[in-house]
Amino acid sequence: MENPLTPEVLADPVELTRVLVDIESVSRNEKAIADCVEQVLRGVPHLTTYRHGNTVMARTDLGRASRVVLAGHLDTVPLNNNFPSTTRGDLMYGCGTSDMKSGVAHALHLAVTLPEPKYDVTYFFYEAEEIESKYNGLTLVAEAHPEWLTADFALLLEPTHGIVEAGCQGTMRSVVTTTGVRAHSARSWHGVNAIHAAAEVLNRLGGYEARRVTIDGCDYREGMNAVRITGGVAGNVVPDHCEVEVNYRFAPDRTPAEAEAHLREVFAGFEVRVTDAAPGAAPGLDAPPAKEFLAAVDAPPIGKLGWTDVARFAAMGIPALNFGPGDPNLAHHPNEHVEISKIRAGAETLHRWLTLP
Amino acid sequence: MENPLTPEVLADPVELTRVLVDIESVSRNEKAIADCVEQVLRGVPHLTTYRHGNTVMARTDLGRASRVVLAGHLDTVPLNNNFPSTTRGDLMYGCGTSDMKSGVAHALHLAVTLPEPKYDVTYFFYEAEEIESKYNGLTLVAEAHPEWLTADFALLLEPTHGIVEAGCQGTMRSVVTTTGVRAHSARSWHGVNAIHAAAEVLNRLGGYEARRVTIDGCDYREGMNAVRITGGVAGNVVPDHCEVEVNYRFAPDRTPAEAEAHLREVFAGFEVRVTDAAPGAAPGLDAPPAKEFLAAVDAPPIGKLGWTDVARFAAMGIPALNFGPGDPNLAHHPNEHVEISKIRAGAETLHRWLTLP
Numbered sequence: 257m258e259n260p261l262t263p264e265v266l267a268d269p270v271e272l273t274r275v276l277v278d279i280e281s282v283s284r285n286e287k288a289i290a291d292c293v294e295q296v297l298r299g300v301p302h303l304t305t306y307r308h309g310n311t312v313m314a315r316t317d318l319g320r321a322s323r324v325v326l327a328g329h330l331d332t333v334p335l336n337n338n339f340p341s342t343t344r345g346d347l348m349y350g351c352g353t354s355d356m357k358s359g360v361a362h363a364l365h366l367a368v369t370l371p372e373p374k375y376d377v378t379y380f381f382y383e384a385e386e387i388e389s390k391y392n393g394l395t396l397v398a399e400a401h402p403e404w405l406t407a408d409f410a411l412l413l414e415p416t417h418g419i420v421e422a423g424c425q426g427t428m429r430s431v432v433t434t435t436g437v438r439a440h441s442a443r444s445w446h447g448v449n450a451i452h453a454a455a456e457v458l459n460r461l462g463g464y465e466a467r468r469v470t471i472d473g474c475d476y477r478e479g480m481n482a483v484r485i486t487g488g489v490a491g492n493v494v495p496d497h498c499e500v501e502v503n504y505r506f507a508p509d510r511t512p513a514e515a516e517a518h519l520r521e522v523f524a525g526f527e528v529r530v531t532d533a534a535p536g537a538a539p540g541l542d543a544p545p546a547k548e549f550l551a552a553v554d555a556p557p558i559g560k561l562g563w564t565d566v567a568r569f570a571a572m573g574i575p576a577l578n579f580g581p582g583d584p585n586l587a588h589h590p591n592e593h594v595e596i597s598k599i600r601a602g603a604e605t606l607h608r609w610l611t612l613p
Numbered sequence: 614m615e616n617p618l619t620p621e622v623l624a625d626p627v628e629l630t631r632v633l634v635d636i637e638s639v640s641r642n643e644k645a646i647a648d649c650v651e652q653v654l655r656g657v658p659h660l661t662t663y664r665h666g667n668t669v670m671a672r673t674d675l676g677r678a679s680r681v682v683l684a685g686h687l688d689t690v691p692l693n694n695n696f697p698s699t700t701r702g703d704l705m706y707g708c709g710t711s712d713m714k715s716g717v718a719h720a721l722h723l724a725v726t727l728p729e730p731k732y733d734v735t736y737f738f739y740e741a742e743e744i745e746s747k748y749n750g751l752t753l754v755a756e757a758h759p760e761w762l763t764a765d766f767a768l769l770l771e772p773t774h775g776i777v778e779a780g781c782q783g784t785m786r787s788v789v790t791t792t793g794v795r796a797h798s799a800r801s802w803h804g805v806n807a808i809h810a811a812a813e814v815l816n817r818l819g820g821y822e823a824r825r826v827t828i829d830g831c832d833y834r835e836g837m838n839a840v841r842i843t844g845g846v847a848g849n850v851v852p853d854h855c856e857v858e859v860n861y862r863f864a865p866d867r868t869p870a871e872a873e874a875h876l877r878e879v880f881a882g883f884e885v886r887v888t889d890a891a892p893g894a895a896p897g898l899d900a901p902p903a904k905e906f907l908a909a910v911d912a913p914p915i916g917k918l919g920w921t922d923v924a925r926f927a928a929m930g931i932p933a934l935n936f937g938p939g940d941p942n943l944a945h946h947p948n949e950h951v952e953i954s955k956i957r958a959g960a961e962t963l964h965r966w967l968t969l970p
Contacts, residue, residue, distance in 0.1 A: 425799060427799070427849075429848055440919065440942075441784075441836060441838050441840060441860045441862060442782065442784070442836070442862050442918045442919035442920065443834075443836075443918050443919070444823075444836035444838045444862070445823075445834070445836065449818075449819075449838055449839060451815065451818075451838075451839035451840075451841075451842050451857070452815055452818050452819040452838075452839060453819075454815060454842070455812055455815030455816045455818075455819050458808065458809055458811060458812030458815065459812045459816070461806075461808075461809050461812075462806075462809040462810075462812050466801075466802075477800075477802070479798060479799070479800075479801035479802065481798050481801045481806055481808075481809075481851050482806060482808035482809060482844070482845075482852070483798060483808075483845055483846070483847070483848050483849070483850060483851070483852060484808075484844065484845030484848070484852070485808050485811070485842050485843065485844045485845060485855065486842065486843055486845075487839070487841065487842045488839075488840055488841030488842060488843075488858065489840070490840070491786055491840050491841070491858070491860060491889075492784075492840070492860065493840060494838050494840070495839070495840060495841070498842065500808070501845065501848070503798045503848060503849065505798060505799050505801070532848075561799045561800050562797065562799040562800070563799065585797075
């Protein structure tokens with residue numbers, strides 16, 4: 257395939273977004289896009305380029321006092337009648353327009369066009385963010401080549417609608433189980449109905465008062481929700497087992513251990529099994545490049561409520577922020593789109609940050 | 614296959630039970646057993662035999678004042694490491710021992726050995742009672758040859774542990790639905806959680822006071838139970854839909870329409886959809902052959918709580934009772950078994966009823 261990432265395309269973040277969207281790259285199918293990106297980066301004299309699987313990174317080595325990472329994932333969720341891209345007025349539609357090829361375009365455009373940024377920059381384009389963590393390119397590189405990720409600050413170009421979203425909330429999934437005694441439903445008094453017993457679990461969820469926490473000026477709003485409930489043996493059997501899956505989103509002032517303790521407190525008296533947990537990340541506004549970035553953006557940061565890979569950077573000791581042109585509410589939607597004006601505005605902000613004295 | 618239902622076997626209800634159990638006849642696989650039974654009945658001079666599908670019936674035509682039906686289904690639930698039969702002491706184990714080849718053995722033994730019963734008797738051996746109603750041999754014959762079933766009284770030889778169980782409760786299945794608004798669970802306040810909304814449905818079930826009703830001296834005890842609950846979209850989505858399947862068992866003084874009205878009253882404010890309903894049957898103790906049967910049994914009748922085909926007989930205007938040697942609590946169990954002494958006692962009771970002046 258001839259590489260569609262021509263110099264003309266690379267010079268324009270909007271055109272670059274469109275071309276990246278039109279290289280299909282559903283998770284586990286990132287080879288083609290990674291090949292194109294790698295070829296471009298290897299041709300840029302001021303960069304040193306590395307590849308691991310379908311993750312491609314390139315770095316300047318200008319001896320600057322600070323190093324920043326600009327990161328974006330190359331994969332998308334499955335296509336949903338939204339490929340290739342289409343444009344109507346200021347809106348570019350298509351799978352990945354918001355999440356997050358517009359963000360990837362920002363980083364790739366700067367990588368090619370900015371030979372002397374104010375900080376040393378590591379441009380990081382990674383695979384498999386949308387699927388299981390074991391495939392995630394950021395995780396894989398952190399394990400295989402941790403030195404590639406050494407930095408003082410990371411900017412993750414996930415969709416934030418042009419606002420700086422700081423840190424992220426943690427997330428924990430757990431299963432609360434109720435048990436009973438099976439019986440024929442025609443003689444139900446011989447049994448104990450485990451579904452009826454789940455009423456109390458749902459009552460506690462319904463009455464739960466979620467915390468709101470302000471950290472470094474950023475508001476985080478927690479939530480605890482049943483996301484699944486299943487119970488039942490057969491149409492004529494009093495069921496002896498019911499499971500409520502609970503998703504707890506917690507502010508980054510709580511560790512996963514603290515979140516679990518709280519969850520167990522809420523469901524005291526019930527069997528609680530934690531099935532999955534990911535820590536949150538503190539806002540990360542203190543690093544000097546972060547402060548200068550915030551100065552380059554004209555709106556104050558807000559707390560990031562969804563979980564993103566900023567938590568992985570935070571876990572590596574690298575403060576990180578989310579900033580991207582896409583609307584996070586459109587991510588994974590069939591009518592996913594991005595505002596072209598937001599791509600242009602974001603590119604200007606990033607350029608200003610990396611070039612102003 | 615040589616017919617294992619030899620004269621020696623037919624002469625002994627216990628041996629006959631064993632041989633019937635050892636002819637595998639899981640629902641929809643009743644041809645072999647129906648062939649054996651049909652061949653036996655056609656060889657009995659005092660009977661006229663008919664067949665419809667794998668349902669076989671035979672009748673005396675002695676010009677008696679009353680006609681009674683002795684009915685039993687030939688099929689069993691699927692085998693569960695309990696085939697063929699085994700015997701330990703007084704207990705015969707195996708699929709169908711209780712439900713209901715011991716009952717079938719009663720009827721077949723009497724059909725062959727009793728040339729001049731006190732009433733005209735219709736011996737009715739039918740297919741597919743354990744599965745969907747559309748395959749049920751009683752239903753099929755009632756539609757195709759209703760005259761085969763003309764009678765003043767029916768005795769259904771389903772397991773009752775040797776006690777007369779009168780009538781049966783009705784059963785109704787319904788789905789109570791709660792709805793909400795989907796949202797990402799990281800921003801759950803944008804949504805309305807339909808699973809949390811189901812708490813009130815479960816609270817009402819948990820607090821439900823079931824009726825107890827006495828009809829003709831028989832106690833019926835109602836019950837209302839969640840038998841299934843399902844809700845959930847994905848691990849990170851506030852769900853917009855939750856369904857609670859409710860099984861209502863109602864005493865035979867209520868029609869299905871009255872039962873539905875009650876159900877809708879209990880779940881006022883929720884969407885209720887009735888998916889399935891079967892009427893109960895009044896005790897049916899008034900027909901003269903029923904009275905004489907009760908006199909032949911040495912224990913008073915009790916209300917039948919489970920739903921059985923007596924309700925189908927009742928719907929045809931034929932009062933019916935349940936009476937069989939098996940333990941109803943063992944039906945469909947892997948360790949299903951029948952007490953051999955109960956087979957002998959039941960056979961004596963039936964013989965007494967059909968022969969005493």
